[in-house]
Amino acid sequence: MSGIKTLGQFIIEKQADFSYAKGELSRLLRDIGIAAKIVNREVNKAGLVDILGDAGTMNIQGEGQKKLDIYANTQFISALTSGGECCIVATEEEDDFVRIESPVSKNAKYIVCIDPLDGSSNIDVNVAVGTIFSIFRRKSIEGTATLADVLQKGTEQVAAGYVIYGSSTMLVYTTGKGVNGFTLDPSIGEFCLSHPDMKIPQDGCIYSINEGNYVHFPEGVKKYIKYAQVHDAASNRPYTSRYIGSMVADIHRNLIKGGIYIYPTTASSPNGKLRLLYECNPMAFIVEQAGGRASDGFNRILEIEPNELHQRASIFIGSEKMVRMAEEMMAAEYVEKVVTVQSA
Ligand code: AHM
Numbered sequence: 001m002s003g004i005k006t007l008g009q010f011i012i013e014k015q016a017d018f019s020y021a022k023g024e025l026s027r028l029l030r031d032i033g034i035a036a037k038i039v040n041r042e043v044n045k046a047g048l049v050d051i052l053g054d055a056g057t058m059n060i061q062g063e064g065q066k067k068l069d070i071y072a073n074t075q076f077i078s079a080l081t082s083g084g085e086c087c088i089v090a091t092e093e094e095d096d097f098v099r100i101e102s103p104v105s106k107n108a109k110y111i112v113c114i115d116p117l118d119g120s121s122n123i124d125v126n127v128a129v130g131t132i133f134s135i136f137r138r139k140s141i142e143g144t145a146t147l148a149d150v151l152q153k154g155t156e157q158v159a160a161g162y163v164i165y166g167s168s169t170m171l172v173y174t175t176g177k178g179v180n181g182f183t184l185d186p187s188i189g190e191f192c193l194s195h196p197d198m199k200i201p202q203d204g205c206i207y208s209i210n211e212g213n214y215v216h217f218p219e220g221v222k223k224y225i226k227y228a229q230v231h232d233a234a235s236n237r238p239y240t241s242r243y244i245g246s247m248v249a250d251i252h253r254n255l256i257k258g259g260i261y262i263y264p265t266t267a268s269s270p271n272g273k274l275r276l277l278y279e280c281n282p283m284a285f286i287v288e289q290a291g292g293r294a295s296d297g298f299n300r301i302l303e304i305e306p307n308e309l310h311q312r313a314s315i316f317i318g319s320e321k322m323v324r325m326a327e328e329m330m331a332a333e334y335v336e337k338v339v340t341v342q343s344a
């Protein structure tokens, strides 16, 4: 075992960094790691058992739920319930937040927002899927925690992470002091530190966007795509287009190689598709902590005030230089629109 550092060992070592926590946050992260291993086991054998395919139910956004979505949802809620460190779990799969009522959770300080299995349309075709989570401290001091405790800005996150169930399974997380990645070693059943202090390149040459929606994109995004496709050796263009359709996998790749992931507003999703609390906030926290940038095209994701649980946002996230360039094009489009309206 020499030279190997497990997630559990790493978390305990880093516990001293949390001036306010007395081990609760460490235990919460450990609980999430345990549930991730259980979900990983099922994701890996998905083709072997009758667990593939639709469950025949809809979540609150009217999207069909896959059986593994429901399985993952149940596992994370159950791990967080028995762990006792969390008083509310808000999940993409439930209409309302889930209050953890167990006696041990009564005075728990933490709120977890989670997308238990993101990119689940990829499950049936054996493509990487993920879990995304975000942790807040509850704001209210006494009584039962309420919706107001959940609706906090991304800047208030105390930790965030994702698990990618891919060619290998990794857990990547931040507590606001950099980003560390752990790869699951199936032979010992432990996440082992494999990517210490992850940094996203300042610039890159991968752009990730569902280009099939091109006609419905804002003009600024269309301009950025054209810019990405122009030949310019000095800036490594044309860029490479890579889109898996699994946010975790697309952002994980760009985090390592450098790139930009965009899910803008479209005609059919005027507020964007991805959810602020379960997807955009945690990924933005991680990418910023790795030295990157994340906005909705105009404003920093982490400063968006949430008004509802399942709120959506557009997202431009990745290497600092690339996101800034896309933002400039969005701003130019906005100015153009204002000038046109004023001169009409
Ligand atoms: P989900 O939470 O229902 O799985 O949806 C989120 C996923 C992201 O992982 C992915 O990047 C995006 O939706 C793909 O959407 P599209 O198929 O519209 O390109």
Ligand code: MG
Residues within 6 Å of the ligand: 092, 115, 117, 118, 119, 279
């Ligand atoms: Mg999702």
